[in-house]
Amino acid sequence: MDNIGLVFLSEVLGTGMLVLLGCGVVANVALTKNKGFGGGFLMVTFGWGFAVFAGVTVAYNSGAHLNPAVTLGLVASGATEFGLGVPVNFLSVLVYLAGEFLGAFLGAVVVWLAYKQHYDEEPEPANKLGTFSTGPAIRSYGWNLVTEIIGTFVLVFVVIAFGGGRQGVSGGLGALGALPVAILVVVIGTSLGGPTGYAINPARDLSPRIAHFLLPIRGKGSSDWAYSWVPVVGPVIGGLLAGWASLIWLPIMA
Template identity: 70%
Template sequence: MDTLAGVFVSEVVGTAILILLGCGVVANVALAKTKGNGGGFLLVNFGWGLAVFAGVIVAYRSGAQLNPAVTLGIVSSGATEFVPGVPVSPLSISVYITAQMIGAMIGAFLAWLAYRQHFDAEPEPANKLGVFSTGPAIRSYGWNLVTEIIATFVLVFVVIGFGRNGDASGLAALGALPVALLVIGIGASLGGPTGYAINPARDLGPRIIHALVPIKGKGTSDWSYSWVPIVGPLIGGIIAGWSSTILLPILS
């Protein structure tokens, strides 16, 4: 239980740092009167990549999963441990995913505090929501789902590949930089259609915070779309984990 408590704290803090910096770069680009307003999608890609870098660095103890899709991808890959001393079990899976959700909500709340005045100064509700959650460029639930499945497959398949080629204790042992570069690459290549949630906690946790905090003229939280960045990444992660058991031994 002491080990699981350490995992819980590690995932909460790592995911909070990830979301604080990730939502923060979107706020800097999207909201009115910020120093980075209009910085563009590539700046968002780099910001999210560096947010992952920071989150992975601080969450070394738990293997720095920070994402339910990664957690379930590891499970579907047939792994018996998440990190040494933490066997894969319903309890440990629940601890990881619960911690990730709590951390995501904390990070989003802190991002809102940091940009409090700019949220109120921003006239467009869509820009306010875009700080907290993803949304499609062209709304088509089926195709949006396909995009999220593909993008998350790439994330989880490559992350598991990192682990297989390095230390089985998790992606954090490989170093944060390869994972950060991977996220930048996914954003630049596959992020255009949906904003690349690739992480159910990243989208759902901040979306809940958007619904709760007082933001002038914030509009709706677009709950009709919210299932896509949850279901798509989970499917993509599970397929990636299963596929890794077939493909990675061949590629190794």
């Protein structure tokens, strides 16, 4: 547990970089008078994929979970260690989760700073909120939840498969290499992202939503708390199901 502080800082830095670049590409596409304005969903999807690449790369000291669903999924898979040989226990899980949620909040704040003038110029409150958090194309909480469960299941299940089912060895994304994970996120976005905007990460959605609520954004409107539970509960369920499923379908390789 000597490295637990470094793990915390690594998760803060990695998740912050992920959200800065991921929410940043949404701001570039959605906010008026940007050079990327109107770039479309495909630009957003590739932007998020490369944001994951950057986040995973800089968070190598922690194994680069960057996502509470990944952390909880690895626990469910029977992992005995996280990055840097940190044992899996109640304290270490809390440290990972705290780093992820704090990093996501800080990343969202920096996006607002980078695009401050464009937030001021943007007339539509929904476009402003969309740069911080996800929302459904068709609002149906039950089906939106199902979509988030499926997308997160794919993410965590394939992440575990990347590691050859070796749940007990340095659980996380960093050990796998950043590029495969980035490609996976792009695939999930292009295949399953349309209905809900594919949060697939409770920290990525909840912390920026809190930032939207707290920041002095001109004409920002509602933070849509009625929907906020879906991109938290869905990814948690999907991550846990993926971890448990890996015990059956992804046996540990020698």
